[in-house]
Amino acid sequence: MNKKVITGVVIVALIAVAIAVWWYGRGDEDKNQLILHGNVDIRQVSLAFEESGRIQSLMVEEGDQVHAGQVLARLDTQALEIQKSQAQARLDAQKQTVLEQQAGARPEEIAQAKAQLASAQAQWVRAQEDISRVQRIATSTGGKGISRQELDVAQSNLRIAQASVRERQANLALMEKGVRSEQRAATTAQVRALQADLELLQYRISQAELRAPVDAVVRSRLQEPGDMTSAQKAVYTLALSEPKWVRVWVAESDLGRVKSGMPASILTDAFPDKAVTGQVGYISSVAEFTPKSVQTEELRTHLVYEVRIVVSDAENVLRMGQPATVRIHTASENGGNDNAR
Incomplete structure (x- = not known):
């Protein structure tokens, strides 16, 4: 009976030691990194013809990868040729x-x-x-x-x-x-x-060809051949592959830990084991109330600062609007001064 008691006490002691080690280790980890949640953001380009006219042909579909200078659509130019x-x-x-x-x-x-x-x-x-x-x-x-x-x-x-x-x-x-x-x-x-x-x-005839300004992905095809179009009506919406960033919100109490240039890693639910590297870029100089995307009730009235984590996504893992978890490595000495660009 004594042996069972001794064994139980040893087990409890080991568990306590493990919890203590985990707790103090977690504290050090919390000091060395800041975990934030946000969404992937990508710049978009709305392409429209400079001339008004009837669309003769559209060459690409939604989801297609296009390159700078590639012809995406053409207008009927018969009247202009005459x-x-x-x-x-x-x-x-x-x-x-x-x-x-x-x-x-x-x-x-x-x-x-x-x-x-x-x-x-x-x-x-x-x-x-x-x-x-x-x-x-x-x-x-x-x-x-x-x-x-x-x-x-x-x-x-x-x-x-x-x-x-x-x-x-x-x-x-x-x-x-x-x-x-x-x-x-x-x-x-x-x-x-x-x-x-x-x-x-x-x-005017040369502008009857709609070309991609940069390398991008076709996000939306908004018109079809035969449609009458004008400079005010977009034909395609392109999602740029660069630059790409994750928009997060930092509480005022943590703002001093974040500096421009600090390294960060980004994880998504789609690729939980495949981190994308990045670094702190834009840090807002103006505080604002917690945005709607942050759903914690107790933070609803808190002031936060927008921070953008510029990422290097060569494999194009991140998608626009995708939720992401950002770990900012605050212990790094690479961070510069606060950037309020």
């Missing part, structure tokens, strides 16, 4: 006008102008001869051989011939000099304007 052809034709025509002004008049045109001037000069000479003949007759006959009307007609023909010669001379000089510099500048400016119109249409 406008581009029209703009190109107007630009080509205006460029020909510039070339024509730079080249000046053709030799054949100048020769034609000289011939017209020579013809006008010949008519002027003839008119002079006619007026001389009429005046001689009038003088020799005492004004009786020529009527006043014939004299007026001869004088009028002479003035017309003189005016025709001056006109042909001016036309030839203008043709030899070419177009004025101001007119050439205006024509060149018109070419630049038409070139800008063409480039704008080319840009």
Whole structure:
């Protein structure tokens, strides 16, 4: 009977020692780490076309991994292609006008102008001869051989011939000099304007392709081929693979133990034995009441500070909104000063 009592006492003593060791060990562990609970957060991108139009095709589905620059969707660009052809034709025509002004008049045109001037000069000479003949007759006959009307007609023909010669001379000089510099500048400016119109249409056609800005995962496909879309209507929502963090809330009493750069490990219910490494990043400088995600009644009115644990998740274990347990290793000397970025 005594042996049973002694055995029982020994067992109780061993249990007490084990509990004591566990208790003091747990105390040291609590001093060296801070256990918090939060949710995984990932940045998202909502992609929409810059142009309005009808969606021609969508290339990816929800859950697909996409890479930066990959084409995800296209708009119908038939109307823009027609406008581009029209703009190109107007630009080509205006460029020909510039070339024509730079080249000046053709030799054949100048020769034609000289011939017209020579013809006008010949008519002027003839008119002079006619007026001389009429005046001689009038003088020799005492004004009786020529009527006043014939004299007026001869004088009028002479003035017309003189005016025709001056006109042909001016036309030839203008043709030899070419177009004025101001007119050439205006024509060149018109070419630049038409070139800008063409480039704008080319840009609008290029924007009819929706491309992924970064490596990401398709989270939502919000429209379908045939839908009319605009810049205000998102087509896809992408979840970025980087950066990724866990948002936790630290009580004011524990805030002094947390410093930017402290290492941390993150565990999830899906992978309880596979910790993801991270470190303390953002530490809020503004206190707020306990958020709704913290369900402990006694903490409902306590002030807490938001902390983000930036993680390195190369295997893409963590998912957006996933609950996670964070262990911040407060005993590490790697932590810097409090960061209130």
